[in-house]
Amino acid sequence: MNKIVETGDGTVGKALEVLDSVAAVGGPVRFTDLLANSPFPKATLYRFLQTLTHQGMLSYDPDRQTYALGMRLVRLAHTAWSRSSLAPIARPHLDRLSAELGETLHLAQLDQGQVLYVDKRNAAQPVEMFSSAGKVGPAYCTGVGKAMMAHLPPDAVEQVMVRQSFHRFTPHTYTTPAELAAELTAITKRGYAFDREEHEPGIICIAVPILSDRGRAIGAISVTSTTTRTDLGALKLLAPRLRAVAQDIAGDARDWRFPEQ
Structure with missing residues (x-):
């Protein structure tokens, strides 16, 4: 406990x-x-x-x-989910993307510096992994977490950074703020994040932020798979499709008062 x-x-x-x-x-x-x-x-x-x-x-x-x-x-949780979560708005977009790709999809938001998974679609051939809707995970070693952190204003990044444990889950986990800061800079430049087996062995993903009109991260979506089924190069090819879906979700959420992180 x-x-x-x-x-x-x-x-x-x-x-x-x-x-x-x-x-x-x-x-x-x-x-x-x-x-x-x-x-x-x-x-x-x-x-x-x-x-x-x-x-x-x-x-x-x-x-x-x-x-x-x-x-x-x-x-209260149900009300919060329906009024402050991206899940209801993103649902049709996730459904279409899931049918198209057949891989695991995650929808997440930041909560007190951590990742809150608000929705998930399982792959056609499901893979056992940590994440599930309603579960909280670390931001510093997950694709969705890093994608959102990379698009926070500097003062917010500092606040989120101090909330990270930097526990080494795998040999690929970032364990210092300096390492993570360099990775966030690279993510900002290329527009998407990877999870390179940083949280769970054999689990990889590509993630993109869902950005408001002001460029603030209100969430993130990811495509997750395993090293036995694909590689980062193949996931990288999905970046344009993921960006398009993220923009569609952001457009639908424009008139909805989501709390920006």
């Missing part, structure tokens, strides 16, 4: 940290397990859990004595 780190955002911030800690478990969790990873005293943690439960953000199972995410949170 991830240890809770206080953000200094007051009572609301602390309550959200507790909510995050329950979500991070991936299933029902007991109070004692939460307490073992919490910076809050026992009474404080219990009070936050009670408040979140009363507000419907958490649910409590008295038989198993466990906490889980509540239905009110599910309703």
Whole structure:
């Protein structure tokens, strides 16, 4: 379980940290397990859990004595997905591209410096990999993450950069800000990003940003495959098609008030 780190955002911030800690478990969790990873005293943690439960953000199972995410949170998440996510607008474009290419497609947005996968299309011959819709992944070692970071203004890049762990997932992972900064410069010049087995062995992709009229990244799309089925040279040939789809999505999203990163 991830240890809770206080953000200094007051009572609301602390309550959200507790909510995050329950979500991070991936299933029902007991109070004692939460307490073992919490910076809050026992009474404080219990009070936050009670408040979140009363507000419907958490649910409590008295038989198993466990906490889980509540239905009110599910309703809020659904509203956020439909109103602040590119997924509903991008869906027909992804459907057409999926039928055309038969490879895995990802649609992602940046969330607190990390990649939030908001939609996915599986390949005709599915490949097991980390990503799935609703899952959060690292930005510094994924194609969609780097494609979006490369099109952020300098001050935003700095803020996102400090949120990266630079954990070495594979021998190809960038592990320093300097390495990543050089890669982002190259991505900006060529207009697309690669994942060169940086997050998962054998998994490669090409990704392009979805840009607003002001050139800000509101998302990214990628085509993902494996080194046993293709190579980066073949994926590079898909860059013009991906750019065209990204422009179509951006055009459809023009009148929709998406939060720009």
